[in-house]
Amino acid sequence: RRRVLKRIVDGTFAISDSQLVCKDGEWKLQICYAVPTRAVNLDENRKAMLVVCEGESKRPFKLIWPDNTEWGLGDGIPLREEYNFLARKDRAIRHRFKHGLGKGHGRIGFYKKLEHLPQYRDMQKRFLNLMLADILACCQKQNCGTLIYREPSQYIRERTCWFSKNNLQFNWTALETQLKFKCSQWGLKLETKYIAKVEHETIK
Secondary structure (H helix, E strand, O other): OHHHHHHHHOOOOEEEEEEEEEEOOEEEEEEEEEOOOOOOOOEEEEEEEEEEOEOOOOOOEEEEOOOOOEEEEOOHHHHHHHHHHHHHHHHHHHHHOOOOOOOHHHHHHHHHHOOOOHHHHHHHHHHHHHHHHHHHHHHHHHOEEEEEEEEEOHHHHHHHEHHHHOOOOOOHHHHHHHHHHHHHHHOOEEEEEEEOHHHHHHOO
């Protein structure tokens, strides 16, 4: 945060908006700033395609280069193991209280014991950040100035993709939002194209 403030002060980041917000009984200043686009000068005619993988794949996502070679993305095994650990912990807590222990005022303690679930969301954020960094590094290495994101259909998300086959939740909205931000920050052209079940089966 200090690094961001220093860049705002020296003019590297331009202030786009600000407001006073009362939170937890304290007044705080929220500052919005614009990150300048990094001129990487990549060839926009060379296009990389980002696709979610099928459930049998080793990686959750893959990049397909102009010569149809592929590069696996995302270390999904730690994400899966962390989710399974937290799910087992959640089931154990619910089993302990299934006969009515902690009714009434004691329910506060019951719900506090379930507050470990945000840990998975934090790990999912780390997974997403590392994958985005890998995408940007690969696009620079391959000189691809255009990234095509094949947005999966609801059927693919819930039935056939890597996350559904491993019984994992995934924030697809956060992926698209971060892709837009990172591509604009690095000067990459982002194209979002919908992909249905039939077409997805041909490139899996």
